[in-house]
Amino acid sequence: MTIRVGILGFGGLGQAAAKVLAGKQEMTLVAISDKQGFAYAPNGFDIDAAIAAYNQKGSVGYLEPSGVLSQDSIAEAIAVAKDVDGYFLALPNLPNTFMASVAKQFIQAGWRGVLVDAIKRTSAVEQLIGLAADLESTGITYMTGCGATPGLLTAAASVAAQSFAEVHKVEITFGVGIANWSAYRATIREDIAHMPGYSVEIAQAMTDAEVEALLDKTNGVITLENMEHADDILLERLGICDRDRVTVGGVVDTRNPQKPLSTNMKLTGRTFEGKISTHTFTLGDETSMAANVCGPAFGYLKAAHQFRQRGICGLFTAAEVMPQFVR
Incomplete structure (x- = not known):
C-alpha cells in the first residue's frame, strides 16, 4: 500500500524532499503547503510543475489546477487533504516556537496521522516533548529530529x-x-x-x-x-x-x-x-545536505506509519527508532 505524503514548506529542503519522493514507489506526494498557499493532488503531483509554480510565482497556490492561495495554508491543507497519511515538516523553525505551534495546529484540528520534522535546536525539541501526551491522545505519531544532525x-x-x-x-x-x-x-x-x-x-x-x-x-x-x-x-x-x-x-x-x-x-x-x-x-562527501536530511526523514516517516498501524502514537525521536528504507 502506498503511503500518501504531504510536505509543509517548499523552499530548498521541501523541493529536495519532493524530488526524493519522485523516485519512490512506496510513497506518493499528494499535498504541498507554503506560506501563501497549498496544493492537493490525490493522485500525485508533476513535481517539476509544482517547483516551477513556487519558484516563478512564489507559491504552489498558483499551480493549476490543484493550487489554492491562502493566508492560513497549513490549516486549510489539513482540512482539505483528508487522506494524507503523514507530513514531512520541511519548515524553518523561526521563531524557535514555530514547530511546536505547527504541531498544536494538527492537535487542535483533531488530525490523526504521522508527522516528521528535521528540527535542530534542543529547546525546540523540549517544547515538543511537552506536547507528547496531547499528540498521543489525539492519535498522532510524531518523529522529531529526523534529519542528518540530529537524525x-x-x-x-x-x-x-x-x-x-x-x-x-x-x-x-x-x-x-x-x-x-x-x-x-x-x-x-x-x-x-x-x-x-x-x-x-x-x-x-x-x-x-x-x-x-x-x-x-x-x-x-x-x-x-x-x-x-x-x-x-x-x-x-x-x-x-x-x-x-x-x-x-x-x-x-x-x-x-x-x-x-x-x-x-x-x-x-x-x-x-x-x-x-x-x-x-x-x-x-558526494551526499548532499538534502540527501542526508530528506532520505532519513522519509525513512522515519515510514517507520512512524508502521507504528500508527499498530496503534502506537505519541512522540518519538530519531535516536530511539530505526528508520525503514523507502523503496
Whole structure:
C-alpha cells in the first residue's frame, strides 16, 4: 500500500524532499503547503510543475489546477487533504516556537496521522516533548529530529554506544556545501542564529541583503561551534550520556557545492574490559545536505506509519527508532 505524503514548506529542503519522493514507489506526494498557499493532488503531483509554480510565482497556490492561495495554508491543507497519511515538516523553525505551534495546529484540528520534522535546536525539541501526551491522545505519531544532525548521525551514535559500558563523548562535525545560499535561505538563517553574537530573533529579522553582507565578510563560509543541537537531548533521553558530553559543530560553505569537510560522528567510550576507544561514522562527501536530511526523514516517516498501524502514537525521536528504507 502506498503511503500518501504531504510536505509543509517548499523552499530548498521541501523541493529536495519532493524530488526524493519522485523516485519512490512506496510513497506518493499528494499535498504541498507554503506560506501563501497549498496544493492537493490525490493522485500525485508533476513535481517539476509544482517547483516551477513556487519558484516563478512564489507559491504552489498558483499551480493549476490543484493550487489554492491562502493566508492560513497549513490549516486549510489539513482540512482539505483528508487522506494524507503523514507530513514531512520541511519548515524553518523561526521563531524557535514555530514547530511546536505547527504541531498544536494538527492537535487542535483533531488530525490523526504521522508527522516528521528535521528540527535542530534542543529547546525546540523540549517544547515538543511537552506536547507528547496531547499528540498521543489525539492519535498522532510524531518523529522529531529526523534529519542528518540530529537524525542520521544521532542514530549512528545510538548504535555505536552499544559497544561501550560508558560513553565519554559524542562529537558531531558536519560539512555542508551549497552553490548559492538563496536556495536554502531559511536553513542558512537558522545556521546564522547559532553564530556568536546572533540569535534566532536576530537571524529571522535579517533581510536578504544583510545576510549577503554577512556572507561577504566571511567569504561565504559559516563556521559553527558548540551549537545548541538536539542530538544532546535525544541521546540523554536514552541514557546514553549526559547532554554536556555531546558537541555539535561544522562548516557551511554557501558558495561551493563541494563540502568543506567530511561530515562525521565520533563516539568515544570505555568498554566493559576497561579499554578506551572511538567509533567513527563518516558520510560520503558526494551526499548532499538534502540527501542526508530528506532520505532519513522519509525513512522515519515510514517507520512512524508502521507504528500508527499498530496503534502506537505519541512522540518519538530519531535516536530511539530505526528508520525503514523507502523503496
